[in-house]
Amino acid sequence: MRKKIVAGNWKMNLDYSEGLALFSEVVNMVNDEATGNQQVVVCSPFIHLHSLAALAKGYSNVAIGAQNAHQAESGAYTGEISAKQVKSTGAEYVILGHSERRQYFGENNELLATKTDTALKNGLKPIFCIGETLQEREAEKHFNIIKSQLVEGVFHLDADAFGTLVLAYEPVWAIGTGVTATSDQAQEIHAFIRKEIAAKYSQAVADATTILYGGSCNPKNAAELFGCADIDGGLIGGASLKSRDFTDIVKAFN
Numbered sequence: 001m002r003k004k005i006v007a008g009n010w011k012m013n014l015d016y017s018e019g020l021a022l023f024s025e026v027v028n029m030v031n032d033e034a035t036g037n038q039q040v041v042v043c044s045p046f047i048h049l050h051s052l053a054a055l056a057k058g059y060s061n062v063a064i065g066a067q068n069a070h071q072a073e074s075g076a077y078t079g080e081i082s083a084k085q086v087k088s089t090g091a092e093y094v095i096l097g098h099s100e101r102r103q104y105f106g107e108n109n110e111l112l113a114t115k116t117d118t119a120l121k122n123g124l125k126p127i128f129c130i131g132e133t134l135q136e137r138e139a140e141k142h143f144n145i146i147k148s149q150l151v152e153g154v155f156h157l158d159a160d161a162f163g164t165l166v167l168a169y170e171p172v173w174a175i176g177t178g179v180t181a182t183s184d185q186a187q188e189i190h191a192f193i194r195k196e197i198a199a200k201y202s203q204a205v206a207d208a209t210t211i212l213y214g215g216s217c218n219p220k221n222a223a224e225l226f227g228c229a230d231i232d233g234g235l236i237g238g239a240s241l242k243s244r245d246f247t248d249i250v251k252a253f254n
């Protein structure tokens, strides 16, 4: 049975003590809600990772992730953070390919394929984001865009390596906009992604892959989205900064 995940993406919010305070609230509230094969992942800024990972040790269903890691193993890249450094904090996950990284930092599929390799080599589990812009959807290119993000970003992996990934479908037009994809729109793309994975690897690999939805997910729409056959949870931006909202989204599994 594939893992069900609700992952929070704090983005570039919260100073050190604010992050610790929010996490303390969140872990106490979510730990009893996430049961069995459900997992909660908090993807914080780098400055929080080590402290949060230490706190998360006491909670079986809570893990920590970073929001980026560099493609090189180490070296003269002033200001960057390597996958090995992220892993050494106790973090387990790393978000790669978020549309804000693609848009503001010029990260393309080719670079993301290398970042994925480096993250996997260092024992991190990538939460690999894909999704189309509004323009691409209106031009009816969304299936092609998503397929090329998969093919160029992660389909070079062998089945074992691919099996450690979590995918997140995040339509760019739904991120931080308050506009959510309808559950039909999201399910249609998730089913498409799973079909592409089955064609590339096998039905067994496709059935085992966790595919999250992200884009203005909130306590009101989470249950309907998570109730779809191919949606295995969410990647949550804005609502992950409010402990009550985030917990209510985790509860939406039940």
Ligand code: PEP
Residues within 6 Å of the ligand: 009, 170, 174, 175, 176, 177, 178, 214, 215, 216, 217, 235, 236, 237, 238, 239
């Ligand atoms: C995100 O940044 O991954 C995201 C889904 O943001 P929001 O929930 O705020 O739309």
